[in-house]
Each structure stands twice: as C-alpha cells, then as structure tokens.
Amino acid sequence: MNHHALVPLGLVLVTGFLVPWLVVRARWAQQVPRLALAVWAACGAVFTVATALLPAQLVLTSESSHRLTDMVLTLRLPSPERLFALEGRELLAFAIALTVVSLPGVAFLRRLARARRVRLRHAGVLRLVGRYDPDLRATVLDDDRPAVYCLPGRSRRVVVSSGAVHTLTPAQLAAALAHERAHIAGRHHLLVAAAESFSAVFPRLPLARHGGTSVPLLLEMTADDRALRRCTRDALATALYALASGRAPRSAFAAGGPSAALRMRRILTPYSAGHPVLRGLFTITSAALAMTPLIIACCSFPG
Template sequence: MNHHTLPPLGLALCTGFLVPWLLVRARWAQQVPRLALAVWAASGAVFTGAAALLPAQLILPSTTGHRLGDALFTLRLPPAAEFLRLTPLEYTALVVAVAVFAVPVTGFARVSLRARRQRGRHAETLRLVGRYDPGLGVTVLEHERPAVYCLPGRSRRVVVSSGALDTLTAPQLAAALAHERAHIAGRHHLLVAAAEAFAAVFRHLPLARHGGSAVPLLLEMAADDRALRRCSRDALATALYALAAGRAPRPAFGAGGPSAALRMRRILTPHSAGHPVLRGLATIVAAGLAAAPLIIACCSFPN
C-alpha cells in the first residue's frame, strides 16, 4: 500500500471514530457548548477532506502522492497553471477526490434548500393566521399551549403563542425571546443542516451518528448561554419549565421541547471544579496526538 495513504487514513480514523468517542464522554462539552460545536464541525470537515484525499492517494504513484501530501500538510498548493499539465492518472485522482468531496456538500445543499422551503411555507401560513406585535417584535399565534420558537434564515422571525403570553411573566418571556434570537443571530440552522447531511451520507460512522444528536442539543445550550447575558438563570430556567411541553415545527428552533429538563438542570447547577475550556483543549490535543504517529511515519519515508 502507498504509505502516503497513512495521513488521510489516520485523520479519517481519528476524526471519524476517536473524536466522537471522546466527545460523547466529555463532561466539559455541555459546559462550553460552543467549543464542543467547533470540535464537531472541524471533525466533520477534516473527515470529509481525508475521505476525499484517501482514494486519490491510492490512485497516485508514490512520487506524486508524496508531493501532494507535502503540499497539503504545509499548505503550499501548486500554482493554478500546473493543473493544466496533469497526467491522465492525476486527472483521474482529482476527479475522484472532487466527486467524494461533493457528496456531503451536495447533501448539505439539498438539506438546506428543503429546510428553507419548509420555513418559507410556514412563514406564509403565519402571515395568514398570525399577528405581528410591534412591542415585542414577534409574531403572535393564537394557541392555548405555551410555545416560543423561531424561524431562522431568510424567513427569520420569532413566534409566540397566545398561551405563552398568558403563562410567562415578563422576565421569563424576555429570556425565551433572547434564546430564540440567539439561534437566529448564530445562524444555528446551518450547523443543523450540516449535521443532518453528514449523518445521511455517513450514517454508520460514529462521528455522524453521535454528532447528529449532539449538535442540536449543544446548539440549544449555546443559545441558553447567550440568553443568560441578558436575563437571570431563574428566569430562563422557569421559562423552559413552562415551555417544556411546547413543540416547534420541523425546520424551526423551539425554546422548550424534549431537552428542556436537561438544560434546566444545567442552567441551575454550578459547573464542576476545573476549567472546562482547558479540559476541552486537552481532548483536542489528545486526538491530534493520536494521528501524529501516522503523519510522522509518512514524512519519514524518502521521496
């Protein structure tokens, strides 16, 4: 086997199997959800790149594979003019790599467009049955069950049921609205689409299987943390309790839902001892060190 397949193989194994195994067991992930989300997103991007590079390295001869590995790991890509002088074998490897890389990218585009159409249809319905409240800056929907959710993207808006207006106090409502606006400001719908597309393409991969459930929860926790900049912990926790039974439409983010109990406990429980960011960085370093021997072994071979 071409030894230059070792770096992409090592990166694929590290990000596809080791990193999710570490993340699902890491207590710090829920304490610093934005860092955990960054690790999930970076792992998905690295795995996709490694999966695209691996078949190309299998096709290429040793000398060309060595040059390609050196160029990628030193971030020194060849000039564009050199692509015009590729051999047929090198063109074949390039086409295969692009085709593999295009599969999850196409899936992301398909999931994003489908979700955008769903949000657009729901927005049209809200324009017919809802009423805009200029004081709150939200769309009010007549429904007895307390619910607060948002439509992100081009149809962005926050929706509040009349039951929520009757049930929530002013601080609780402000906390719920801050949570939903954090989803919109953070463009969290893009990460959800990426996780869904990745899980559809690599459904048996631990990174996809665990990330598909972890990313939405971490996004809710990240929105909670941003909302806490504007409201108290008690206000947000009691708002989640009141909205726990509420359900949001499929392409929307809801303040309540199945994760409300876990998030309430997280909001009201102080973090454990130790610095979660440092523990998170230690996990990242440990995963990186796991792939280092393969990269060093590759670079130790002569051209």
C-alpha cells in the same frame, strides 16, 4: 501503496472514530458548547478531506499523490491540458476525491433549500393567522398551548403563542425570546443543516451519528448561554419548564422541546471545580497526539 497514506488514514480513524467517542463522553462539551461545536465542525472537515485523499494515497505514486493533494487542499481544478494528460489511475483517484469532497456540500445545499421552502410556507401561514406585536417584537399566534419558537433564515421571525403570553411571567417571556433571537443571530440553522447533511452522506460513521444528535443539543445550550446575558438563570429555567411540552414546526427552533429537562439542570447547576475549556483542549490535544506516530513514520521515509 505509498507511505503518505498513513497520514490520511490516521486522520480518518482519529476524526471519524476516536474524537467522537471522546467528545460524547466528555462533561466539558456541555459546559462549553461552542468549543464542542468547533470540534465537531473541524472533525467533519478534516474527515472529508482525508477520506477524499486516502484512495489516491493508496494507489498513486508519491509524486502523483502530492499533485492531487495540492489540488484538493487548494480547491484548484487541473487545467484541460493537465486533465487530458492524466493516467487512468490518476483520473480515477481525482474523480473519487472530487466526489467525496462534493457530496457533503451538495447534500448541505439541498437540505438548506428544502428547509427554506418549509419555512417560507409556514411564514406565509403566519402572515395570515398571526399578528405582529411591536412590544414583544414577535408574531403572536392564537393557541392556548404555550410555545415560543423562531424561523431562521431570510424569513426570520420569532413566534409566540397566546398561551405562552398568558402563562409566562414577563421575565420568563423575555428569557424565552432572548433564547430564540440567539438562534437567529448565530445562524444556527446552518450548523444543523451541515450536521444533518453529513449524517446523510456518512450514515454509519460514529462522527456523523453522534454529531447529528449532539450538534442540535449543543446549539440549544449555546442559545441558552447567550440568553443568560440578558436574563437570570431562574427566569430561563422556569421558562423552559413551562415550554417543555410546546411544539414547533419543522426547520424551526423551539425554546422548550425534548431537551428542556437536561438544559434546565445545566442552567441551574453551577460548573464543577476545574476549567472546562482546559479539559476540552486537553481532549483535543490527546486526540492530536494519536497522530504523532503516523506522522513520524511517514516523514521517516524518503520521497
């Protein structure tokens, strides 16, 4: 084992265990959901790369581990000549690193393809039984239950049930539609697929477990914030209340759903004193400072 293993080991512990523990308990995460989403995404990327590099740092010499680190960080494959010249341990470490980096990406692409097939099938059904309303710029589906949802991706569209049209006021309906269009504009289905695929690859990891449940909720809150640029807090909150029991098909975003009560309370409750962005940055900085002793120890060794 060479001393350079301290840094990836520290990154694995900080991003995989410490930061998730801090973020799920932080109030600022729900006040500034986009910052929290950035933290989850950054932790996932850093954890994956650090996990890929850790075996190499444990078994290879400093010179060999540096070469492998450069290849992983620059996504550059070795030349055929260099590949055949690798020793057994180097070849094994390279294969492990390549596998660890590739697994989340492969799972992400498979999940995207599966969700796209589901959305295309549902879009085909909507073309048969729904009708497009140019005033709402949405597809209206005959159903007495109030529901508003969207299908993201290439088959993107917003769907409104006839029950929602009859139940919601014009202001409430506009707020619900703005929420769904925020999901489409933000391509939130990509982040959901990334969180789900990461959880599938690392199911027992706190980062994956907490991120898999936090990311969808944070995306709903992000869409709420964007909708509030076009509507009042009362209109959006009462729309969520009316749509709380509504259901949406798989791979779709619903304006209501099980998180409606929590989001209503967030929308109607002003931020407490203090600056949530600063508190979030303080949490991130504190986690980064946990790495300082390992970096100092690593750099204090020659080679």
